[in-house]
Amino acid sequence: MNGNYGQGKGVALPQDADQNGLSTRPDAFAPLQDTFGRTFDYVRIAVTEKCNLRCTYCMPEEGVDFKNGEQILSADEILRTIDVLARMGVKKVRFTGGEPLVRKDIVKLVEGAANTPGIQAVHLTSNGIIFPKYAQALRDAGLTGINISLDTVEEQKFKDITRRPGEDKVLESIELALQLGFPRVKVNTVVMRGFNDDELFKFTEMTKDKALTVRFIEFMPFDAHQIWETGEYFLSAETMIKRLKERYPLIQPASGTRTEHHIFQVPSYKGKIAIIPAFTRSLCGNCSRIRVTADGGVRNCLYSDQEFSVFEQLRDGCSDEDIVSTFRRAFKDKARDGFESKKKSAMRESTVKFQGRVSMTQIGG
Numbered sequence: 001m002n003g004n005y006g007q008g009k010g011v012a013l014p015q016d017a018d019q020n021g022l023s024t025r026p027d028a029f030a031p032l033q034d035t036f037g038r039t040f041d042y043v044r045i046a047v048t049e050k051c052n053l054r055c056t057y058c059m060p061e062e063g064v065d066f067k068n069g070e071q072i073l074s075a076d077e078i079l080r081t082i083d084v085l086a087r088m089g090v091k092k093v094r095f096t097g098g099e100p101l102v103r104k105d106i107v108k109l110v111e112g113a114a115n116t117p118g119i120q121a122v123h124l125t126s127n128g129i130i131f132p133k134y135a136q137a138l139r140d141a142g143l144t145g146i147n148i149s150l151d152t153v154e155e156q157k158f159k160d161i162t163r164r165p166g167e168d169k170v171l172e173s174i175e176l177a178l179q180l181g182f183p184r185v186k187v188n189t190v191v192m193r194g195f196n197d198d199e200l201f202k203f204t205e206m207t208k209d210k211a212l213t214v215r216f217i218e219f220m221p222f223d224a225h226q227i228w229e230t231g232e233y234f235l236s237a238e239t240m241i242k243r244l245k246e247r248y249p250l251i252q253p254a255s256g257t258r259t260e261h262h263i264f265q266v267p268s269y270k271g272k273i274a275i276i277p278a279f280t281r282s283l284c285g286n287c288s289r290i291r292v293t294a295d296g297g298v299r300n301c302l303y304s305d306q307e308f309s310v311f312e313q314l315r316d317g318c319s320d321e322d323i324v325s326t327f328r329r330a331f332k333d334k335a336r337d338g339f340e341s342k343k344k345s346a347m348r349e350s351t352v353k354f355q356g357r358v359s360m361t362q363i364g365g
């Protein structure tokens with residue numbers, strides 16, 4: 001283990017970093033950067049492909065051919081990958097999926113990540129259905145943030161979109177997350193024209209008494225053929241902002257994370273509203289994300305279908321430097337933005353390994 005990042009939670013920067021936090025070391029563990037000067041210090045790891053819901057925009061009713069058991073990374077393999085990334089300056093980990101809470105060792109994963117030197121934040125994105133079962137254990141394990149997905153508060157609409165009952169359970173999970181004092185509690189709402197755009201203000205009102213951030217996410221039309229076309233459900237971030245400003249003329253800009261550039265607060269409300277332009281991709285210039293799939297695929301962009309795998313390496317007893325080199329190869333040719341990524345994916349020759357993914361549950365959103 002490289003000791004330069006110090007020990008324990010909350011270690012901010014390598015000792016040999018310049019004032020911008022960039023490593024001045026020429027060694028193998030220098031921070032991951034691309035040719036556009038972006039530094040990648042946030043990893044999103046899908047820990048399973050399985051899920052207890054079947055959201056219509058995410059996967060088909062019958063599910064997909066879920067990878068399982070030996071086909072996905074073990075807890076030790078995931079934690080080793082996090083350790084290597086932390087030594088390259090990664091500070092934040094998000095566990096996603098599939099539904100990360102259906103993975104039995106999720107508490108161990110959170111604890112291991114939280115105790116990795118250099119890691120300052122460990123977050124999780126969950127559909128909230130079984131969150132109460134693990135909530136206290138996750139808090140004790142060091143989870144610093146939870147995003148709970150909820151697209152509608154209406155019982156029948158919830159059943160229509162997720163193909164399962166449970167909006168009451170999700171609402172209960174949001175309350176519980178606040179009660180337990182998780183430092184960051186967010187609600188992820190995918191906005192679909194004609195389905196839930198009439199609930200925009202209902203969700204905004206949730207921020208009146210609750211210190212949480214509601215994130216309105218642009219719907220990304222995604223299917224088995226990686227066809228990303230805007231359909232009838234699409235409602236742009238711009239339109240969402242316009243509607244909010246019309247309804248709440250006094251709404252104020254607020255501060256948020258790097259992908260939450262469009263963030264607002266209604267005066268006197270406790271929580272915030274963030275608008276995520278997931279499809280219009282206006283925040284790609286701020287990208288700091290590394291994506292790892294449950295089966296060890298490293299992706300440099302949600303819109304790219306190119307993957308470099310750490311799976312075989314981890315199974316074959318590779319060195320830490322081998323893992324670093326896979327991440328460097330994956331980010332060497334990262335495109336300027338999601339539009340370029342998509343174009344490159346369409347044109348790419350068969351010299352690199354393709355991993356067409358048929359569902360967002362395999363990439364982690």
Ligand code: SAM
Pocket residue numbers: 051057058096097098099100125126127147148149188189190217218219220221222278360361364365
């Ligand atoms: N199962 C967990 C959940 O639903 O929160 C984590 C995985 S899910 C793939 C991560 C996030 O991606 C969720 O907030 C989900 O709503 C979002 N998502 C999935 N498919 C999407 C799509 N087609 N467009 C926009 N967001 C999507």
Ligand code: SF4
Pocket residue numbers: 051052053054055058059097098099127149360361
């Ligand atoms: Fe499951 Fe999340 Fe996909 Fe819905 S969005 S099917 S909850 S993985």
